[in-house]
Amino acid sequence: MSGVHLKTYAERSRNHPNPAAKLLLETIERKQTNLSVSVDVTNRKDFLAIIDVVGPFVCLTHVDIIEDFDETLVEQLVALSKKHDFLIFEDRKFADIGNTVALQYSSGVHKIASWSHITNAHPVPGPSIITGLSSVGLPLGRGLLLLAEMSTKGSLATGSYTEEAVRMARAHREFVIGFIAQRRMDGVGLREQDQSSENGDEEDFLVLTPGVGLDVRGDAMGQQYRTPREVILESGCDVIIVGRGIYRKPGNMDIKGVQAQAERYRAEGWAAYLERIKSQ
């Protein structure tokens, strides 16, 4: 395999044109961690406790499942992001028409664009979903990830769907900073006429990969897990996203256990990265 993933995160950060992607790469390098923690809990107490103990470089949130959400929670989240030096990625998976996603991103109770550095969207509505989100996020220096693949059994994000997602991203490189996917997308969906004009080295899409677990291979609802080593070293992805692998039992949180698990995943993910860049 050749490609940008054989460069260090630091090198890539220097050349990246999008401010959110640049910040993400710098933070990964500075904190020596490519682990993103997905905090899928329904109350703010657990939510803030996990983030404070993990001190992630990226905190992946689902604020729409938090029962006692209000604007003071956003203030607390932003304060933690300064304390621990991390980026916030609301895993909203926008999937509506341009006009609606622009409102969902900027407005409502959650006002995601005002505090989340990165968010993501499904390419299924076509390029207008990027136009809609970009109209809100680009002026704020935000970045968007497209869901090019999913980690669930029977996912329809395969083949020509994935190729179209990558083409849509290439056409909007000022705002689309990469993909939620299980592998690198370098060259995917490139047509013959594109290859002359498009130098593969120029494009640096970040690949963030969910469905990562060390102890189990799946859940009862179709989720499938791979190890950090498979994801970072073998598939060349940039960031591992771990949720339930880190906090087992929300509601009855073993906070020391959470910290230990996060450190375990961080160490595995970073070791796989060091091995990858050494193999150059």
Next chain:
Amino acid sequence: MSGVHLKTYAERSRNHPNPAAKLLLETIERKQTNLSVSVDVTNRKDFLAIIDVVGPFVCLTHVDIIEDFDETLVEQLVALSKKHDFLIFEDRKFADIGNTVALQYSSGVHKIASWSHITNAHPVPGPSIITGLSSVGLPLGRGLLLLAEMSTKGSLATGSYTEEAVRMARAHREFVIGFIAQRRMDGVGLREQDQSSENGDEEDFLVLTPGVGLDVRGDAMGQQYRTPREVILESGCDVIIVGRGIYRKPGNMDIKGVQAQAERYRAEGWAAYLERIKSQ
């Protein structure tokens, strides 16, 4: 064309096994309207004013764009749904893994499952999205629509994607009551071995169709519009979804104009339906 759409809404309601679908068909017949109004405004004052004047049979909501949402808004919405005899359809377009959508549907600030008769989801994660939503919605008598197609330019919900969506629906007929689509899905995705066991008359999937407008053909963000006659008579869909065609300028609402536009769409949609069942 043959199929369930040549029967009356009343006939179809008598045979439908899902309680939300049955209620929907009964309400359409009783109120003589197949117009669903999509209320895409960001404040509760406009939101409640539109619903109160339109008195729809289905009110299609995007509660996640309402700035001043709280549980009292749900109470007011539910009170209006009793006053005007309508169903509530939260157009949430769920699109995550089973474990996450179950939390998004039941929990968070919005608690959608507790008040919305119908919601919708993208099939892209695979069948687990239905399993996740069904674990919450089925015990409450709710119904789910799958987004088999979209009305936007460059939509990826075409071809084999649409076929897979219909197959997923067929495998979960207790909870999936139909589709968001631009045409009927009867027979779509049927494999040869299915045709012997599957009698086409048995399956009654409702088709609800967005992207309906009488005066314009599109917006600047890739939305494309068709007329009620094209949708109901020519394509055999069951319900037209109209948003911006009815309220032109949120914030400066001409409430008499909203009422007049809603009546215009209602009349067009119903006339197209009467013509359709007469053509049998």
